[in-house]
Amino acid sequence: MEILVLFAVLFLLLALGVPVAFALFGAALAVFAVIDIPLIVAVQRMAAGISIFTLMAIPFFIFAGDLMYRAGIADRLVRVADAAFGRVRGGLGLVDVGASMMFGAVSGSAIASASAIGSTMVPLMDEKGYDRDYSVNVTVTAAVVGLLIPPSHNMIIYAAASGIGVSIGDLFLAGIVPGLLTGFMLMVTAWLVARKRNLPTGTFPGWRAFFRALVYAIPGVMTGVIIMGGILSGIFTATESSAIAVIYTVLVGALVYRSLGLKGFFEAAQKSVRTASMVLFIIAAATAFGFALALLEVPAELAALIGLMTDNPILTLLIINVMLLVLGTFMDMAPLIVICTPIFLPVAMATGVDPVHFGIILMLNLGIGLVTPPVGSVLFVGSAVGNIAIPELVRTIWPFYLTLIAALVLVTFWPDLSLALPRAFPA
Numbered sequence: 001m002e003i004l005v006l007f008a009v010l011f012l013l014l015a016l017g018v019p020v021a022f023a024l025f026g027a028a029l030a031v032f033a034v035i036d037i038p039l040i041v042a043v044q045r046m047a048a049g050i051s052i053f054t055l056m057a058i059p060f061f062i063f064a065g066d067l068m069y070r071a072g073i074a075d076r077l078v079r080v081a082d083a084a085f086g087r088v089r090g091g092l093g094l095v096d097v098g099a100s101m102m103f104g105a106v107s108g109s110a111i112a113s114a115s116a117i118g119s120t121m122v123p124l125m126d127e128k129g130y131d132r133d134y135s136v137n138v139t140v141t142a143a144v145v146g147l148l149i150p151p152s153h154n155m156i157i158y159a160a161a162s163g164i165g166v167s168i169g170d171l172f173l174a175g176i177v178p179g180l181l182t183g184f185m186l187m188v189t190a191w192l193v194a195r196k197r198n199l200p201t202g203t204f205p206g207w208r209a210f211f212r213a214l215v216y217a218i219p220g221v222m223t224g225v226i227i228m229g230g231i232l233s234g235i236f237t238a239t240e241s242s243a244i245a246v247i248y249t250v251l252v253g254a255l256v257y258r259s260l261g262l263k264g265f266f267e268a269a270q271k272s273v274r275t276a277s278m279v280l281f282i283i284a285a286a287t288a289f290g291f292a293l294a295l296l297e298v299p300a301e302l303a304a305l306i307g308l309m310t311d312n313p314i315l316t317l318l319i320i321n322v323m324l325l326v327l328g329t330f331m332d333m334a335p336l337i338v339i340c341t342p343i344f345l346p347v348a349m350a351t352g353v354d355p356v357h358f359g360i361i362l363m364l365n366l367g368i369g370l371v372t373p374p375v376g377s378v379l380f381v382g383s384a385v386g387n388i389a390i391p392e393l394v395r396t397i398w399p400f401y402l403t404l405i406a407a408l409v410l411v412t413f414w415p416d417l418s419l420a421l422p423r424a425f426p427a
Contacts, residue, residue, distance in 0.1 A: 003296050006031045010289075020335055021278075021285040028288040031296070042288045049287025049338075050280050052160045053239060054168065059276035060242030061153040064223070064249050065109045066268040066275075069116040071253025071260040073220035077102040078120050080217045083210035089201050090194020092128060094187045096121045096135070097142040101183040102221060104146025109153070110370055110378045114143040118385035129200050132388050133396045138190050140382035140393075141400040144367040145186070147333075148179030148360065151227050151245070156238065157283060157334055158359045161290075161341035168238040169231045170356045170422040177417050178360055182407040189403045219252045232425055279334050286338035293343065303347045313351035317412055320344050321365060328369020332377055336366050353415075360418040364411055368404050371397070 009030040013023035028042050081098035088094055099121065100113050118139040125135035147154055150172030159166045226248060227241045236244060253260030293299065306319055324344070327336055340362070348358045370378040373390060383390050411417055 002031055002034055003298060003301075005034050006289075006292055006296065014330070020331060021282045024282075024289040024335060024339075025285040028285075028292045031292045035295070037295075041291075045288040045291045046284040049290075050284045054156055054160055055280065055283070057156050057239040057242035058153045058279060059272060060239075060246050061151055061156075062109070062276050062279070063268060063272035064242065064245040065112040066272050067246065067249040067253060067260065067265070068103070068220065068223070069112060070264040070268050071220070071249060071257055073103070073217075073249075073252075073257075075120055076213070076217040076220055076257075078117065078124075079213040080210075083213045088191060090130075090191055090197075090199040091201065092121065092125045092130060093134065093138045093190035093194050093199070096125075096138045097145075097183055097187045097190055100139070100142035101145050101149060101179065102217075104143075104149045104179070110143040110146050110367060111381055113146040114140050114378050114381045115385060117143070118382055122386045131197060131199070132386055133392055134193065134197065134199070136382045136386035136388055136393055137397045137400050138186070139385070140371050140378050141397070141404060142183070142186055143378050143382075144364070144371060144404060145179050145183045147363045147367040148175040148182060150175055150224065151238075151241070152363065153279075154333060154337060154363060154366075155359060157337045158341055158362060161338045162345055162355060162359075163342065164345075164355060166355050166359060167422075170426070171359050172228060172231065172238070173421040173425060174356050174360050174418040175363065176421055178364065178407070178411045181410065181417065182364070182404070185403050185407050186400060189399050193399055219256045223248055223252075282332070282335045283338055286335040289335075290339055290342055293339070299343045299346055302343055303350065306347060313353075314413070316347065316351045317353070317361075320348060321361070321408065321412060324362065324365040325368060325372075328366045329372045329376070331369075333366045333370060336369070337362065340366075354419060356422055357415045357418045361408070361412050364404070364408050368401070368408065371401070371404075 006027050010023055010027035013026050014020070018026070025042065025046070028045075029039055032039055032042055078095060078099045081095040081102070082092070084098065096117060100117050103113050103117055118136070121139060122132070122135050126132065146152070152172070152175060155171040155175065156168055159168045159171060223245055227245055230236045230241050230244065231238055250260065250265065306316055309319065310316060324340060327340065344362075345355060345358055349355060370376055373379060373394060379390065379393065383393060
């Protein structure tokens with residue numbers, strides 16, 4: 001009965017258009033009232049949910065990502081990718097994916113990647129005669145790669161939600177190979193679609209132009225190198241690395257590229273505070289909701305239900321993936337990580353799945369949800385950047401969507417893709 005109340009209130013509030021954070025908190029309050037727990041407990045759980053040191057990294061990484069965009073790092077990454085791939089049939093599609101991968105390595109945000117790379121690439125591809133739906137679909141699906149290539153603040157949320165001390169450094173390392181693989185698969189898909197549509201072919205600017213673009217981009221790309229190098233060497237923690245990323249980005253933008261002024265700095269700070277506040281409030285509300293789930297023993301009930309359906313580890317992971325894909329179409333990523341981690345992680349671990357490996361499965365799975373309607377936030381960003389309707393995008397996105405699903409299958413059932421680097425370089 002209480003479980004029914006929890007989910008009935010949640011879906012009713014969501015259907016009425018109540019923001020996700022308030023819907024989660026309202027559902028938790030309803031359950032506490034039904035089972036006669038003081039309502040102040042919900043507020044206490046919210047406070048406890050964000051009183052975690054590692055979560056301090058989230059606002060800093062968000063701030064660093066916005067500073068990178070305003071410092072023009074995205075434009076320089078596009079130039080490198082264009083010099084490398086622009087001469088191929090539909091080469092700007094490959095440029096888009098390559099630039100998104102490199103920007104993801106320094107921002108870790110799918111929305112930041114879609115807006116930063118999209119605002120540069122979509123007009124450029126329009127100018128060269130590319131179809132608008134193609135350019136936007138490549139941009140939004142490539143943005144998902146940024147969730148896997150470190151640093152990623154969503155991995156920090158997962159580590160905190162796991163409750164078992166999953167190493168953030170291991171998660172960062174685990175995302176590198178799956179991220180590169182997913183990016184390569186999207187490049188192949190972009191090329192195949194471009195050939196079918198007979199999209200334009202560019203020209204190679206020459207090795208001198210390529211190396212010049214590469215040299216200009218190195219200071220920006222070094223952000224990710226400094227972060228991972230510092231964590232692996234033990235010089236600083238993942239949380240400290242987020243603050244270092246901000247300082248380094250300010251120095252690069254102001255002193256090296258000379259494209260970041262006081263106005264851009266304060267605009268980035270204002271936007272980042274607003275974004276980080278929303279993310280942390282969602283995490284807090286989702287923590288209260290997760291506490292209600294634990295009280296009602298929903299994880300144990302779900303594990304028992306899946307156990308009745310199958311005891312095969314492969315089928316268990318398939319069921320979890322399908323559930324996550326469905327949930328990802330209705331809710332945003334941050335609350336789903338906090339809600340789903342304590343539910344599905346124990347079930348996955350019971351089948352022998354490493355928690356670091358499961359974290360990468362979760363990132364890619366929920367990342368696919370970001371480009372899936374009706375609540376695909378990255379898809380909506382792409383629609384706004386490209387000034388194109390969502391239905392028009394959805395009609396032609398399926399080759400890229402199937403590629404992401406294929407990458408998810410590989411990541412799910414080939415654990416070494418995720419675990420090889422953490423085992424070789426334990427953080």
